[in-house]
Amino acid sequence: MSEKRKEHESGAENEVKNEVAEKRSIAKSNDETRAIKRRHTEGQTDRCVGSEIPSHGFKIPVHETFSTKKLHRKLTSKQVDNEPSTFEKELVRMSKLDGKGNAEGEASQEWGRPVLPAIDPAEYDIVFQQLDADETIIDGYSAARFFGVTNEGHSVLCKVVGFRHYFYAPVPKGFGPGDLGEFRRYMEANYQGIVDVKIAKKESIWGFNNNVKLPFFKVVVDNARHIGRVRAGFERGEVQFKGLFQPAGQMTFDNVQYLLRLMIDCHIVGMGWLTAPRGKYELVGAAERESTCQIEIKVSYKDLISHAAEGKWQKTAPLRVMSFDIECSGRKGIFPEPEHDAVIQIANVVSRVGEKVPFVRNVFTVKKCSRIVGSDTFCFDSEREMLMAWRQFVVQVDPDVMIGYNICNFDFPYLLNRAIALGEEKFAYFGRLTRSRQEVKDAVFSSRAYGTRESKTVNIEGRMQLDLFQFIQREYKLRSYSLNAVSSHFLGEQKEDVPHSIITQLQNGTPETRRRLAVYCLKDSYLPLRLMEKLMCLVNYTEMARVTGVPFSFLLSRGQQIKVISQLFRKCLELDIVIPNMKSENVNEEYEGATVISPARGYYDVPIATLDFASLYPSIMMAHNVCYTTLVDRATIDRLQLKENVDYEVSPKGDCFVTAARRLGILPTILKELLSARKKAKKAMKAEKDPFKKQVLNGRQLALKISANSVYGFTGATIGKLPCLAISSSVTAWGRKMIAKTQETVLQKYNIKNGYKYDSLIVYGDTDSVMVRFGYPDMETCFRLGQEAADYVTTKFKAPIKLEFEKVYFPYLLINKKRYAGLWWTQLDHFDKMDTKGIESVRRDNCRLVQNVVTRVLELILEDRDVKSAQEFVRRTIADLLQNRVDLSQLVITKQLSRQDYAAKQPHVELADRMRKRDPGSAPTVGDRVAYVIIKTAGDRNWEKSEDPLYVLENSLPIDTKYYLENQLSKPLIRIFEPILGEHKARDLLTGSHTRTVRVASAKSGGLMRFTRRSNTCRSCKAPIPASQMLCANCRPLSAQFYARDLANLNALQAKFNKLWTQCQRCQGSLHQQVLCTNRDCPIFYMRKKVQKDVLAQASELRNWDAIEW
């Protein structure tokens, strides 16, 4: 190298250094600099344009940290063309943030658990958060296994031994103290597994018994398996001893499963922290270990310490959450079946709770796949190898929680069945128990609140499963539950959706096409994680588990009741109360529900104050001491000579409950604790600065609220564990009485007679609220009177019943019972939101047009207070509808296809059948939501008129706009406008000049259309003309105008075509790749298809002008 060249190089180096220094100094104002630079588009062309420039030996500073802030902002910028280009950027960002990535962000992710230091059981307490628990048998005895994680991130299996299951049965009259030994021998001789029979003084929860405790047998058994038969022996009268037991059998008490019994007796709550103290536990030797946990111990239940979830024990261990998604190749037209169709990719994202960035991101693929920056790709030659490597990966990364979208019903079963089909026996072991094989079982979940659902369950011991699909179905009412719809709803993102048929094509293509699939798969595995964080499911469910005490897994797999039962048993244990094992009978006993004050329908242009009872039913139960233990019958009243209103209270329903002085009810106690805990949590939440802890506290207060409210429901659940209609119907009766009393009190006080300017009016009231029109037009007075009235009415009721002034509606549109809309004010200067109840804008069995129109109309009426514009808007919409200008996606109606045993024919069921005949592969199956539009057909039965929107577009089938006007739009619109305009005028909205122009797309095929021939008519006056002409001789002077109109139409369509297809390119993050997406939930999907046809049709229309002279 010449001397000169060297000089040149070192010079360049200096320059670079200077540049770096400069860069630092301007780092802050980087944006501004760029902005200014950008504007200077004048000046000389760049030096690098010419070709005759010698090599310079460029320098790029390597160790200099990049302006990370700027880069971070760049990489995370929330642009609206979001997918997956941004997702790929997001991956890059993650690999930067976890700091471990090399420059390629590759092969650097470590996923093993932190190394476990040597543990001396005599010196070292094992403290862990309990996550998943199950029952097992150790040495012939029932025992429990708790899986958990320590604060340091070590996984723990703690086997709790020594706890024996038991139940209670009353000691019969005449059973002497000396009989116990003999009775025990009798039991041991006749029943397997009896460990002990003791006598304990207990009290039944059912009915007031003057606080007298009675003797009960406590029957203890060795194994949960045996308890059923012993209990049945008592209940069926098979246990007979000296003729003391009633031959018809007798009630037993405390029927609860072993695991819950243990948790209750040891005060262990779901997701709580446990300590196995040093010297008290035993480390399981390597030979006997049954799990892959780092720490496996055995401890007696007596030694195990459970920490209440307070203070430092509110924390969460660094749980590993793994989200995954699989892709399967499919055959044309057939939904993938594990017996035939291979799994081709599995994407995984693993995150530690509380950390921002998932520390593992990878894809397992069959066949080579180009790399994805920010994530690992592991390619395998065969599917078998991939599956086994994935299993190995799961075991190593050892997730505590496995999440995904529809993993319970699809991904897990598919993987397991596929492994069976491949004969890969060893695959099905990725739980924490080394000897437990993962198997798919069918489960039916039935609950009054959630309905009946069939699902599949897979036992993965030691790992919690949280299927976001199930979670969201359970907690939210949505129009559609596809991942597309859900992520667009919660995360505000549209997602590229690749159809099954194309997945196979991509897989059979090149490493690049497989990469595309992998990015898509990775995105699908990342979304559930984001949804989980956004919806805070883990946090909220954790708190729910802690508050109610049930294991985490119960929250998704069981109904509401178990939560109340768990709390009830815990309280009863403290108070020596036992709970009868009632046979649930399906008594269809109805009782009167809440009251509704008949609405004074109308449009209110003055503030309406809303007075609410805070936690109405819980506070009634507390105020009147309503409980199983305080329920008292006439006979007992007479026997104990109780006095009404001193010793007991009679509910409006006629049931009697003793007062708190006599006996404090157990339900009121639970409720009081829940509500005061909620108050505490809310207060702590306000004071808390740390956002994560804040979330936890918020989750807790929500859980407490839900728990408090579910107590009432529990007592009324007729197929429940402990239904007691005396309680539930009394509570509602008190509620009705209180609403009536409130109405009366307000009306009596706020009227002209008492010096107020107006007579007040109760506009409406429902369950726990009343809406009052005080009559004053200004907000200030309304706020003042509302507060005053709430306080005044509260004085008329027993504590802790409290009437609260919560908000003001202004203006307020009251349509009917449970149907109203209004602006919601909680402060004087501006409204908080628009609140609607029971109006089509929130219902989901309508097409989107209805929703949108109703929302807009309400906005115009309530926010802009412009009824005229609202009417005009409705007219224009109707005109657009009738003239076919409304986009098809607005007219799509979706309904879920449930089991096909409908008595009457339904449009979506019929359509699914028809689609199956056309193409069995793409037809919707049971459980899918079927999307359809109503088209014009010869018949007029709705079930004949439903059609697949895509099919409609492809064949230009005419939409039955009349159906949409009459069956979809008219009712909700009339409902809204009637109170404002009156019946007559409201009807007028639906008729008139705007409905006179109707345009119908003419079908290309089918029916009579095959026999018709289109004749050419003048574009202006519709006179028939020769085929080569556009206008008749008379109209020809208007040629230019008509030509320009066609041109304008074409331009609008061309612009739309361009905007739509480039949008999809941006969304898919590539200019060079085909847009494959078939996301039907995307608002532009149908539009995109339609514009393609429309623009072509209009172009050919315009072409007709080419040959014409005018």
Added chain:
Amino acid sequence: MTTDIQNTQKREVSDKPEQFDKQDAFLFPQDKKTYRHQYREIYEARAKQLKSRVMKMASMKWKDETINGQKAKYVNKLLDVKSMVPSYVIGTVFMDMKYKPNILQEVTGNIYAAPEFKEDSEYDELERTRIHSYSDPATDQVMLEDDSGRLLLDGELLDKVVLMTGVVVGALGMIVDAGVFTIVDVVYPEPAAQIPRSIEETPEQFVMYLSGFRVNPSGKRAPLEILKEFIMGELVDEENLVSLLKRTTNLVILGSSMEVTAKSQKDLSDKDKYRAKNKSNFDAQSLEILDKWISDLLMSIPVSIMAGETDPAEIEYPKMPFHRSLFRLSSGRKNFERLTNPSWLQINGVRILATSGENINDMFKYMIPNIHVEIGSGIDSPVRREVLYDSRLKLLQSNILWQNIAPTAPDTLPCYPFTGTDPFTLNETPHVYAVGCQPKFETTKLKVARKNGEDLSVRIISVPDFEQTGQCVFMNTKTLECTSVRVVGQ
């Protein structure tokens, strides 16, 4: 061959080109369009046409190039670029920008999912700025992509070179941070050959460029009348100008000759309130005025006209010629020519590539940061003025460097989804590149070199908007030098 003109002056006439193969280069009549394809095919065709040409320049320029002392290697697929290895790659640029039109957003925010076409007055101030710019410098991202994937670009160089969505370039750099390719140098495709022309044999004649009359019935007619009289030589005494006009052989009108008025649109929508939604931008009266004006001029000089942004023509680029019946008086005349937009012309052996400026106007929106904070001071704020009147010359030059005159089609400039070809990629470098409807007159000579060392020179002309500036541009067909003359105004 001469034509009689008034004032008994004789005007020279240029030789009609013997062979001219490119007048139909941008002609894609409706019957060729199927709309069945996706836009990816344009990008594919563009990359196919340009990649090898970029490669030529890159391998020449960077064959011995080093970064941090390491020799740079060519990497064929973007995704195969290894970190910390100096590499050069070729790909299509994509600019991710916050304020690009987003129909998804419009649709989601709209009532019945039909994007409404708003009138100017209906836009609020922020929206109006957005019409002028897509860029937000804080979040803009420049990426390079090929069919394997995308690479995020970074580096100081990005502030110095002009890159644009759809441009095919070569980039030299290295991945230092994960997923981010830091670039230090850029190459463009080798320019296509120029048709040689003999300057000696070319007479000193002139082509006159005009654009942006924006005729409308309520507008002033005087400027147009003055212009006509000027062209016909009736207003000119100055000897230089007289001789200039005498030797002006062609008039080329580069778009936006008509403009719709708000009034005519209102009439249409009031009469037919619930019917048509797409308003025609047609106004019979403006058309008559223009037709009459042109037919008068045709007595004196051949006129070529292309449809621009505000004319009654298709929105898709390239725009097809006006329907001949729109110019009833002029259409029959032999010296009247309706051009596509863009269009190739050949005058006195000079090959001219002309557009009416939509391509540049769209590209300009990528260059100007969206400064919505400062816009508070209203339409007359200095920032806005700067935005509007900034120079476009560098963009025009870039078109030639990129060898593509409308890279932002189809991303933000509507165009037909062509298959197998990208009409905007140059396979011949023009002698003159003229763009109409620009804020001010500018001209320069751009020199580019081919791999064989041959230097090409391209005359760049930014033709000002007549309504705004009152100017027209004369180009000497021998020297290709340009002068502007202010006919009306200050």
